[in-house]
Amino acid sequence: MPILLPDMEEAALDALRNDRFLRGENVVKFEEEFARFVGTRYAVALSSGTAALDFIFSVLGVSDQKVVTSTWSFIASANSIAHAGGRPVLADISETDYCLDPEQVEQDLEQGARGVLPVHIYGHPVDWDRFEELGQRYRVPVVEDACQAHGARYKGRPVGSLGIAAAFSFYPSKNMTVLGDGGMVTTNDETIAGQVAKIRDQGRSSEYEHDIMGYTARMNTVNAAIGRAQLKHLREWNDRRRVIADSYFRSLTDLTPSIRLPPRPSKDVEPVYHQFVIRSEKRDQLRGYMRDKGVQCNIHYPIPIHLQPLYMSTFGYAGKTFPRSELMARECLSLPMHPFLTDDDVNYVSEQMTAFFRRGA
């Protein structure tokens, strides 16, 4: 649920009236503030999360190389590898956290994959130590897809600062948004930051000179101004999401094993609950029941990437199966989750869930 508060309206109007429409002061400030938030030396603002991923892979140079990512993600994770000329290799998820399974990644690395893109799905940080270890052992870059995980932490370190580079999205449904499309690359690597900044601006080396291939993929100044205002609220919004998640965990525990709750937080893993996703064999009946009771629950995602028509026809995935992701597609249900839900809203959702299972549906 995108949030438009008066401070964001003021920031947007101020940017429109007083800043440059493109390459404005607000863009530079947003990059500095976001880099500080994530704890990296650099942040580069872009027109989308997809552009952020695309350009990281372009700079890493994955042409004709295999890069492994999760089939249980938004399609952009895999597409970005192809956009940069690489070959997306899809792998299944782990049963416990629904993130890319390191065991399967290892098999793909054994078979020649030259990079890994774990996805912090639903705002839940991946088990980073395993990926870091694989990256070092096979000498391949590990890039983070942090598009759903603004503010999540792994062993006290913010996601976005763990890999060689990371991509964030500010699409309106995210934990923070620029109220339009937008993205960010975060990295400690000066070359990656510099090259990504160049690619977003037509590969410009000076005003009328271009020495590498690029695109028009800058972030608009007005969006950056809104992003700065949103960033100020992010910690408080994420805290509220955690309180809501706690409430769901407490009141829905009795419904297990009819439902399966999301992975729990731990001292090492601090999620930000972009989504609160449960599993149930009766997912479709439950969803219909909740809809009748006025509760909108969504499905993220109905189709894993390997079953997308594009991936079956173009990337050779027809007939391939990844059972854990396919099970998720059949059983997953995202409960309402955003920082402006009231306690009454959250209790109502839990009560209706309980009523569904108590009536022996």
Ligand SMILES: Cc1ncc(COP(=O)(O)O)c(C=O)c1O
């Ligand atoms: C996991 C994941 N990766 C990549 C993206 C792409 O971001 P965008 O929609 O900003 O291009 C998204 C978001 O939509 C996402 O959820």
